[in-house]
Amino acid sequence: MSHGNQHSAGTADCSAWFTFRLVYIFSYNLFQFCGHTWILANTIARFLTFGQDALADTFYSVGFVMSLCQLLSILELFHIADGIEKARLIPRFFQVMEKNLLLILIIKLEEIQSKPVVCLQFFLWNVLDLLRYPHELLCVMEKPSIAMLWTRYTLWIPLYVLSVANEGLTIYQALPYIEQTASFCSTMTPHVHLPLVLMLYLPVLSLGASVTVWQLLKERQNHLEKWNKMKRK
Secondary structure: OOHHHHHHHHHHHHHHHHHHHHHHHHHHHHHHHHHHHHHHHHHHHHHHHHHHHHHHHHHHHHHHHHHHHHHHOOHHHHHHHHOOOOOOHHHHHHHHHHHHHHHHHHHHOHHHOOOHHHHHHHHHHHHHHHHHHHHHHHHHOOOOOHHHHHHHHHHHHHHHHHHHHHHHHHHHHHHHHHHHHHHHHHHHOOOOOHHHHHHHHHHHHHHHHHHHHHHHHHHHHHHHHHHHHHHHO
16 A cells, blocks of 8 residues: 555544544433533423422432433543543533432432422523533534533533522531431441531641632633634634
8 A cells, every 4th residue: 555545544544533532422412401401401390280390300300311311421521631622621520429329318308309409400500501502512512602512611610609509508408317327327327427527628628629720710711801802803
């Protein structure tokens, strides 16, 4: 095979790999967007139909899809590390882990699944992701929108702070139920006191959220500066 043919084959392989990555990240963002859209629509429809009684059944009606979406969000860490997605790894890592840890707690404790804070938490998670994934889809299609950019990095941040505050409230309300099971857990893991671990996790949650907001503000500034430079050209 000549050198020219080898070069053409290598170029074709790179192009195919780039196309595969593009299709994959587009499909992932589209799946997440559709999943969270379904959850939000289901939650709102149930609330309009059944009123406050729907709050107690929120987890049972949308918990599986929410768990699937949050579990798959772990892939985003690999997206960033591999360069498929342009974002900061530390804030995304904290966002993914805090959601999945709280979701595991909710799944394990049936007593809090019907609490209003759980319904509110699911609602906030959905709104946050529905503000983010459309922006990601537009970026993949190379059709960025200043409105979506502003929404993603300006409106998203205060809603994220509210979501973290509600996560802390959810953990606080779960403590009495964890205390009830602590005696059983102590026989299984005598060196681990779950209520104490969760109490220590609360300041870690606050610190991690503060670092995440600081990183997101820097990311917002960088994106807005790039957009302004594009508009000048």
